[in-house]
Amino acid sequence: MTTQCDIAIIGMAVMGQNLALNIARKGFAVAVFNRTGEKTQQFITERVADEPIVPTYTLAELAGVLRKPRRIMLMVKAGQAVDEFITAILPHLEPGDLLIDGGNSFFRDTERRIALAENHQLLFLGTGVSGGEYGALHGPSIMPGGHREGYLLVQEILEKAAAQVEDGPCCAYLGPGGSGHFVKMVHNGIEYAIMQAIAEVYDLMRRLYALPTDMIQRFFEEWKESEIASYLVEITARILAVKDPHTQKPLVEVILDAAEQKGTGKWTSQVAFDLGVPTPIINQAVIARSFSFFKEIRTQLAPHHSEISPLPFTSHEAQCLKNSLLFAMVMAFSEGFALLKAASQESGYTLHLPEIARIWKGGCILRTALLSRLQRALTENAPLLFASAEFLSEVKTILPQVRETVHKAANWGIPLPVLGSALTSFDSWTSAVLPANLLQAQRDFFGAHTYRRIDQEGVFHTNWEECS
Numbered sequence: 001m002t003t004q005c006d007i008a009i010i011g012m013a014v015m016g017q018n019l020a021l022n023i024a025r026k027g028f029a030v031a032v033f034n035r036t037g038e039k040t041q042q043f044i045t046e047r048v049a050d051e052p053i054v055p056t057y058t059l060a061e062l063a064g065v066l067r068k069p070r071r072i073m074l075m076v077k078a079g080q081a082v083d084e085f086i087t088a089i090l091p092h093l094e095p096g097d098l099l100i101d102g103g104n105s106f107f108r109d110t111e112r113r114i115a116l117a118e119n120h121q122l123l124f125l126g127t128g129v130s131g132g133e134y135g136a137l138h139g140p141s142i143m144p145g146g147h148r149e150g151y152l153l154v155q156e157i158l159e160k161a162a163a164q165v166e167d168g169p170c171c172a173y174l175g176p177g178g179s180g181h182f183v184k185m186v187h188n189g190i191e192y193a194i195m196q197a198i199a200e201v202y203d204l205m206r207r208l209y210a211l212p213t214d215m216i217q218r219f220f221e222e223w224k225e226s227e228i229a230s231y232l233v234e235i236t237a238r239i240l241a242v243k244d245p246h247t248q249k250p251l252v253e254v255i256l257d258a259a260e261q262k263g264t265g266k267w268t269s270q271v272a273f274d275l276g277v278p279t280p281i282i283n284q285a286v287i288a289r290s291f292s293f294f295k296e297i298r299t300q301l302a303p304h305h306s307e308i309s310p311l312p313f314t315s316h317e318a319q320c321l322k323n324s325l326l327f328a329m330v331m332a333f334s335e336g337f338a339l340l341k342a343a344s345q346e347s348g349y350t351l352h353l354p355e356i357a358r359i360w361k362g363g364c365i366l367r368t369a370l371l372s373r374l375q376r377a378l379t380e381n382a383p384l385l386f387a388s389a390e391f392l393s394e395v396k397t398i399l400p401q402v403r404e405t406v407h408k409a410a411n412w413g414i415p416l417p418v419l420g421s422a423l424t425s426f427d428s429w430t431s432a433v434l435p436a437n438l439l440q441a442q443r444d445f446f447g448a449h450t451y452r453r454i455d456q457e458g459v460f461h462t463n464w465e466e467c468s
């Protein structure tokens with residue numbers, strides 16, 4: 001058994017176990033630790049064969065088996081657990097050691113922890129990891145931010161553990177401060193939006209066109225080889241094929257329509273509001289989950305006599321739905337990258353946007369055939385991604401089909417929070433005229449907030465009570 005481990009992983013839940021195995025299989029010796037020691041023992045007994053993985057049961061023991069400078073990665077529940085571990089491990093560390101938080105921490109918490117690390121002359125990386133359990137084991141997308149010197153200490157390990165694509169490992173140093181966790185947060189916001197867009201297309205297929213699940217499944221199966229090929233479309237095709245052993249129905253049909261959320265989508269919206277960046281698509285994806293949760297009220301308020309008579313479904317409707325999904329995906333990425341750009345300017349993250357698209361191409365929950373095109377589009381420096389030469393003419397071509405889809409859904413009372421807001425977002429960005437002139441007049445009426453004119457410089461106020 002080695003006593004000079006290259007890296008430690010704290011947190012032996014799904015992500016930590018799989019990442020430890022992945023790193024060990026790349027030839028690095030990994031020390032592992034978990035708050036509840038039995039889980040470490042169980043991991044060693046059940047999953048470790050001849051990988052160089054060293055179990056430890058106290059933080060002193062963990063610090064003792066590591067090569068210096070020590071490299072310690074936390075894969076624990078975001079929030080208090082991270083702070084508790086940092087506090088507990090500090091006495092065992094020396095200046096120059098590196099802490100990596102690989103969980104879904106809020107980027108502002110990461111910034112606070114970086115300051116704490118600096119007070120102790122430690123290095124700190126806040127690192128997003130995407131790919132779930134499978135990605136952690138076989139190669140995730142890794143998004144590190146924080147101290148660049150810290151990245152250099154783990155570059156080889158992280159880049160070998162990451163998924164590999166034609167243009168390199170899906171891991172790159174992203175920038176200082178909480179940039180890694182910021183990027184992961186926005187990644188999760190986009191993920192919410194694309195998942196919801198897929199769910200809306202499924203909903204239209206089953207409710208507006210009354211397609212049986214096996215037929216819906218065949219469309220997703222076909223689309224997984226198309227221009228919208230993506231991990232999320234692929235898992236949807238797989239999910240729709242699974243039968244419930246109790247009822248023999250498709251399993252998806254017996255799953256309650258009330259979605260959970262851990263909060264990363266909500267953070268994205270909150271931060272976007274703070275930065276003044278419109279993210280209606282992500283916002284609506286978060287809200288859609290909130291609506292889903294009110295199952296009882298929805299059931300109570302659902303009209304009893306509103307059975308939809310199924311509409312005809314031909315290759316035209318199939319094309320409309322696929323293109324609506326493509327449109328929503330492009331608009332969701334466009335929104336996410338606009339937020340990344342704004343945050344990079346505001347916080348000095350120096351994010352290289354095409355590089356972010358590149359490291360999402362493999363291992364990542366967001367991986368899609370579109371990402372190579374997004375990479376190219378992001379080098380164009382268009383005001384928004386959807387308005388790049390790479391996408392704009394295609395977006396304009398499919399737009400009538402998106403309008404048709406949203407229109408039909410509205411006619412029949414089927415909510416399309418994401419597809420609908422993707423369209424509204426496009427229409428807002430491409431409207432030279434918006435009715436904000438009236439808003440300004442209203443604000444000036446009740447609050448003397450003043451307004452600007454289209455024909456004169458300066459700020460004006462009208463005594464509306466007297467004039468009206």
Ligand SMILES: NC(=O)c1ccc[n+]([C@@H]2O[C@H](COP(=O)([O-])OP(=O)(O)OC[C@H]3O[C@@H](n4cnc5c(N)ncnc54)[C@H](OP(=O)(O)O)[C@@H]3O)[C@@H](O)[C@H]2O)c1
Pocket residue numbers: 010011012013014015016034035036039075076077078080081084102103104105129130131132133
């Ligand atoms: N699951 C995914 O697909 C996924 C994907 C990307 C990122 N992430 C992020 O990666 C991190 C790990 O995720 P996970 O799903 O593997 O595990 P998790 O369920 O988020 O967390 C479980 C781990 O955290 C430890 N823990 C919880 N509360 C603690 C506390 N108060 N003090 C000390 N330790 C505590 C647990 O220790 P005990 O065993 O002692 O309870 C266990 O090791 C999270 O931040 C998660 O958001 C998860």
